[in-house]
Amino acid sequence: MNPTLYDVAREAGVSLATASRAINGSSRVVKDEYRERVLVAARKLGYTANVSAQAVARGSSSSVALIVSDIADPYFSAIAAGVLRAADAVGLVVTIAVTNRDAGRELELVKLLGRQRPRVMVLAGSRFTDEDDPRLLIAELDDYQSGGGRVAFISQTGLPFATVEIDNTSGARALGAAAVSLGYRRFVVLAGPEHLATARDRSAGFASALPVPPVAIAHGDFTRDGGYSAMSSLLDDGLDGADFVFAVNDVMAVGALAALRDRGVPVPEQIAVAGFDDVPIASDVTPPLTTVRVALEEVGEASVAIALGADVPAPITPEVILRSSTPAR
Amino acid sequence: MNPTLYDVAREAGVSLATASRAINGSSRVVKDEYRERVLVAARKLGYTANVSAQAVARGSSSSVALIVSDIADPYFSAIAAGVLRAADAVGLVVTIAVTNRDAGRELELVKLLGRQRPRVMVLAGSRFTDEDDPRLLIAELDDYQSGGGRVAFISQTGLPFATVEIDNTSGARALGAAAVSLGYRRFVVLAGPEHLATARDRSAGFASALPVPPVAIAHGDFTRDGGYSAMSSLLDDGLDGADFVFAVNDVMAVGALAALRDRGVPVPEQIAVAGFDDVPIASDVTPPLTTVRVALEEVGEASVAIALGADVPAPITPEVILRSSTPAR
DNA sequence: TTGAAAGCGCTAACAC
DNA sequence: GTGTTAGCGCTTTCAA
Numbered sequence: 001m002n003p004t005l006y007d008v009a010r011e012a013g014v015s016l017a018t019a020s021r022a023i024n025g026s027s028r029v030v031k032d033e034y035r036e037r038v039l040v041a042a043r044k045l046g047y048t049a050n051v052s053a054q055a056v057a058r059g060s061s062s063s064v065a066l067i068v069s070d071i072a073d074p075y076f077s078a079i080a081a082g083v084l085r086a087a088d089a090v091g092l093v094v095t096i097a098v099t100n101r102d103a104g105r106e107l108e109l110v111k112l113l114g115r116q117r118p119r120v121m122v123l124a125g126s127r128f129t130d131e132d133d134p135r136l137l138i139a140e141l142d143d144y145q146s147g148g149g150r151v152a153f154i155s156q157t158g159l160p161f162a163t164v165e166i167d168n169t170s171g172a173r174a175l176g177a178a179a180v181s182l183g184y185r186r187f188v189v190l191a192g193p194e195h196l197a198t199a200r201d202r203s204a205g206f207a208s209a210l211p212v213p214p215v216a217i218a219h220g221d222f223t224r225d226g227g228y229s230a231m232s233s234l235l236d237d238g239l240d241g242a243d244f245v246f247a248v249n250d251v252m253a254v255g256a257l258a259a260l261r262d263r264g265v266p267v268p269e270q271i272a273v274a275g276f277d278d279v280p281i282a283s284d285v286t287p288p289l290t291t292v293r294v295a296l297e298e299v300g301e302a303s304v305a306i307a308l309g310a311d312v313p314a315p316i317t318p319e320v321i322l323r324s325s326t327p328a329r
Numbered sequence: 330m331n332p333t334l335y336d337v338a339r340e341a342g343v344s345l346a347t348a349s350r351a352i353n354g355s356s357r358v359v360k361d362e363y364r365e366r367v368l369v370a371a372r373k374l375g376y377t378a379n380v381s382a383q384a385v386a387r388g389s390s391s392s393v394a395l396i397v398s399d400i401a402d403p404y405f406s407a408i409a410a411g412v413l414r415a416a417d418a419v420g421l422v423v424t425i426a427v428t429n430r431d432a433g434r435e436l437e438l439v440k441l442l443g444r445q446r447p448r449v450m451v452l453a454g455s456r457f458t459d460e461d462d463p464r465l466l467i468a469e470l471d472d473y474q475s476g477g478g479r480v481a482f483i484s485q486t487g488l489p490f491a492t493v494e495i496d497n498t499s500g501a502r503a504l505g506a507a508a509v510s511l512g513y514r515r516f517v518v519l520a521g522p523e524h525l526a527t528a529r530d531r532s533a534g535f536a537s538a539l540p541v542p543p544v545a546i547a548h549g550d551f552t553r554d555g556g557y558s559a560m561s562s563l564l565d566d567g568l569d570g571a572d573f574v575f576a577v578n579d580v581m582a583v584g585a586l587a588a589l590r591d592r593g594v595p596v597p598e599q600i601a602v603a604g605f606d607d608v609p610i611a612s613d614v615t616p617p618l619t620t621v622r623v624a625l626e627e628v629g630e631a632s633v634a635i636a637l638g639a640d641v642p643a644p645i646t647p648e649v650i651l652r653s654s655t656p657a658r
Numbered sequence: 659t660t661g662a663a664a665g666c667g668c669t670a671a672c673a674c
Numbered sequence: 675g676t677g678t679t680a681g682c683g684c685t686t687t688c689a690a
Contacts, residue, residue, distance in 0.1 A: 002446070002476040004667055015677045020669060031675065046472045051444040052384035053667035056682045061381060063424070072410040072609070072626075074403070081401040084427055093442065095392070095424045098413055113422065115380045117331070143375045147331035224613065254613050261615065280401070284553065284583050286590065286615030297401075333683055344661045349685060360659065382683035385666045 003045040011041035023049065055117065060148065063093045064120040064304055065113035069101045073223070073251060074279040075296065079124050079154060082300020090308065092119060099125050101222070107137050114144050120307040122300075124154040126222075128195045134159065152307035154299055155198060162306045164299050164313065168198055168276075169205035171292040171318035175246065175274060176209025178290075178320050183329030184244040184272060187214040190230045190256055192222045192248045202248040202276055215242050220252070227255025235263050243271055244326070250275035250282045253289055257325075272326040276318075288323035332374040340370035352378065384446065389477060392422045393449040393633055394442035398430045402552070402580060403608035404625065408453050408483060411629020419637065421448060428454050430551070436466050443473050449636040451629075453483040455551075457524045463488065481636035483628055484527060491635045493628050493642065497527055497605075498534035500621040500647035504575065504603060505538025507619075507649050512658030513573040513601060516543040519559040519585055521551045521577040531577040531605055544571050549581070556584025564592050572600055573655070579604035579611045579620055586614055586654075601655040605647075617652035 009019035014034050022030045022038035030038075041047075055061040064087045068076040080096060087094045097113055099105040106125055113121065121144060127134070141151050141161060153163040179187070187210055192199030199222060207214055216237070220230030227247050234245075247253035253275030260267050267273050268287060275282060278293035294316065306312050338348035343363055351359045351367035359367075370376075384390040393416045397405040409425060416423045426442055428434040435454055442450065450473060456463070470480050470490060482492040508516070516539055521528030528551060536543055545566070549559030556576050563574075576582035582604030589596050596602050597616055604611060607622035623645065635641050 002472075002667095005669095006667075016668080017670080017677060017679095018675085021676090024669085029675070034676085048440065048472070048476075049444050050385070050446060050667055052381040052390060052446065053682090054669075055381035056379070056385050056684085057667075057669040059669095059682065070410070071400070071413060072403070072406045074401070074406075077401045077403075077406040080406075080425075081399070081427070084400060084425065088426070093424055093426065093445070095422055096409075096413065097417070097422065098410070111377065115378050116422070117379060117381065143331075143377070147377075224609070254610070257615075258613050280553070281583070281610050281613075284587050284610075284614060286586075334685095335683075345684080346661055346663095346686080347659085350660090353685085358659070363660085379683055382666090383685075385668085386683075386685040388666065388685095 002050070003047045005047070005049075007045055008038060008042045008047045011045060012037040014038060061117050061119060062091060063095055063116055063118045064122060064307070065116065065118040066094055066096045066122045066124065067099060067106060067109050067113065068096065068124045069099050069126070071096060071098055074281060075249065075251065075277055076124060078279060078296035079300040082297035083122055083304055085297070086301040086304040092304075101125070103128055107140060110137065110140050110144070114140070114149070117147065118149060120150050120152065120304055122152050122154065122303045122307060123156070124303070125156075126196050126198045127156045127158070129197050129200060150307040150309075152303040154303050162312050164302045164306065165315035166294055166299065167315040167317045168201040171294075171320070172202040172205030172276065173209045174320045175276070175292050176206040178322065179244050179246070179272070179274065179326065180210060182326060184326070186242045186244065188234055188239070188242040188245045189214045189217045190227055190245060190247040190252050191217050191219050192226065192252065194219050196222060199248045206246050215240060222249060222252065224251045224255040227252025228259045229255075231256035231259035235259065235265070239271065243329070245271060245273050247273065247275045250277045250279045250289060250291055253291070254281065254285055257285055257289075268325050268327055274326050278321055283323065287325040290323045290326040291321050292318045293321050294318045331379070332376045334376070334378070336374055337367060337370045337376045340374060341366040343367060390446050390448060391420060392424055392445055392447045393451060393636070394445065394447040395423055395425045395451045395453065396428060396435060396438050396442065397425065397453045398428050398455070400425060400427055403610060404578065404580065404606055405453060407608060407625035408629040411626035412451055412633055414626070415630040415633040421633075430454070432457055436469060439466065439469050439473070443469070443478070446476065447478060449479050449481065449633055451481050451483065451632045451636065452485070453632070454485075455525050455527045456485045456487070458526050458529060479636040479638075481632040483632050491641050493631045493635065494644035495623055495628070496644040496646045497530040500623070500649070501531040501534030501575075501605065502538045503649045504605070504621050505535040507651065508573050508575070508601070508603065508655065509539060511655060513655070515569075515571045515573070517563055517568070517571040517574045518543045518546045519556055519574060519576040519581050520546050520548050521555070521581065523548050525551060528577045535575050544569060551578060551581065553580045553584040556581025557588045558584075560585035560588035564588065564594070568594075568600065572658070574600060574602050576602065576604045579606045579608045579618060582618055582620070583610065583614055586618075597654050597656055603655050607650055612652065616654040619652045619655040620650050621647045622650050623647045
């Protein structure tokens, strides 16, 4: 059995209240001698506070709930790292749950994690433009907020909650412009899931910078394998002189690179490849990937900051990073 | 304010006890009519159970605590994915904290996360052979266990707790043997931190399969950058005819690949490279990396299984995966 | 089967 | 400063 605060108080010969004040350092001042006695007793008994009990008594917990699509995806694990760091800095503990890219699951998880009454809830999945009904999610989050919780979204605009917004459109447009000025002329887009807002914005932003529409667009999952198969199907159809492929995120670009390599298509000699996000591996694949950098860890940190009351920052405009996967033509 | 169970009971016109039984489905049976009324009332009020209060009343929580070195490292994020999946399957929620590879931090985190009285605690960092004093950690974990918690370690033998053991030595030895039979003769090892048990085992296992000792061993962090700098310093010293470099984990191997590429050393033509773990990107770098596969997600799942009482599995013997970074000579 | 009531471990008035 | 005590929201005897 774990010793309770009551045990500590008895051992120290003080009241429960004094022990509580000495250990968690409330605003009240405890005489040094007593505090010392309490601390010694706590150490002697191996006392560990019970945060559940504290949460019940205080009416608020010390945790942040984080919902991501897939923790093994470098995009989300980088965000998680930022959330973890920011939470740690303010003494909060982080509970993580994954949707596996299932929108319905997200609502369930909001309910599930909401049971912990976390101080903050960060949602980092992505919205679907054709979503059945975001109203249920909104209602659930409203309930959560009315109970004193704070919500922050990452990269999902259009919802009535604080959001760390990433300007996917202009980032992608900048990349498109860079590609054009490097001399590329025939573009192909690995566009991700058809109804995923982030994917659409990036795809559209990229296209908006081109003098001519992309010669082909292939949809696929927002994952490495999605990139691999989208690229493969494009290859099956014949590249038809395309000289540049834009994958709407880096993990898809990595998949595309693998597909290209498996087919023996030289990159960047025959075709250039670019991604989006600048996840850590982007610079370590061969050739190093041109991409659009989003400071993911900072985005994660910002999400807990705004949930905790910081001003919502202006939309983050990601920066084009040119690497050898897209040399000048 | 969040509605409480009391509110629900009142709304449904039943007692608190009945509402509790109807909602969490205790062993007691509640008359259908009452149950229905309670459920309707709960929905109407938007009732959400408060797990902290449940934990206090029940004396046990429904969470698992996971401690890893760095969630952005693919090795740990893969393990985390497994832990998350296994926890989800049994209705447990996961709290994650990172040590940033600081051994002292691990003890602090055990204390910190222990305050939640998690049902299970999984430690996935790595032990240092020269550790100041594992006794403190052990004592802390013993306390935790005596309070009813269950501990599981991943890949860290020698501690008196259930462990998902990875046979690093034999995996590395098998890789060494494979390298020899492929025709390689002059080996170099990127050995990781000097006192990290996992790194030492892998390094020693590999060397034990060679006819001659490695021509050089470079230590460095167990990270991508550690691999990059270890490889760089070896390059500075002159490779001296080495034809094979073994990095004790994949992320270091990826760093080594980058260092080699930056210096213009062709891989695998001039020198072959192999890693360990088979993290997802291993097969996506160029050339695809020969490695020793550890089923990381399964390891994560196994850790919660054994903590929950499953039999401790035999040490996992990882499997050599030959890819193009180590062609036959 | 249901309800009253005694806790669970802790905090925070409130009184001394 | 310190102690008493009434909760916090929920579970679980124990009677009825």
